[in-house]
Amino acid sequence: MECDGRTVALKEVFEAARGRGVELSADGHFGGSPRSVAFNSQWFRIAVDPDTGEIRILRSVHGADAGKVMNPLQCRGQVEGGVAQALGATLFEQVLVDDRGEVTTAAFRRYRLPAFADVPRTEVHFSETSDAIGPLGAKSMSESPFNPVPPAFANALRDATGIRFTEAPFLRDKVWRALDEHRGRPGTAH
Secondary structure, three states, X not given: OEEOOEEOOHHHHHHHHHHOOOOOOOOOOOOOOOOOOOOEEEEEEEEEOOOOOOEEEEEEEEEEEEEOOOOHHHHHHXXXXXXXXXXXXXXXXXXXXXXXXXXXXXXXXXXXXXOHHHOOOEEEEEEEXXXXXXXXXXXXXXXXOOOOXXXXXXXXXXXXXXXXXXXXXXXXXXXXXXXXXXXXXXXXXX
């Protein structure tokens, strides 16, 4: 905060007011600015090995309503990165907490992130529209490519196995146990 050309810390202002018996208070609001909504869709074709629970992604297709795409290469990279990040959450990343509330997967040795080899090539298709709010008609592609990935993957997994999985990450051992139980034999994986 600036006062008479000098920068004053908020703490100093508070202490000076309190020293004079003045209670500081304020209220405010922010209505935000108009925003556009970007729509994204995802589709997967996968194969599941019923004996091991291993999942292979055979095809990954993403549709994005990015408004007017000004830089196709950069926008495609943003979408591909969002899909890769979402696949990490969908297939690998699992925060485990012990009885004391401490995270036990705090080191990368125990917290698996996807490697380049884990992420399939994703076909990206843009549905160009023109946005009245965005610059030159563009829409944001920051986090929106992430959103459809987990439910699309869950649907592909259901189609491949006949089992509805509702809790990500869809780890190989979880898939194997569910397949084993679905066949009528309780899972005995360690």
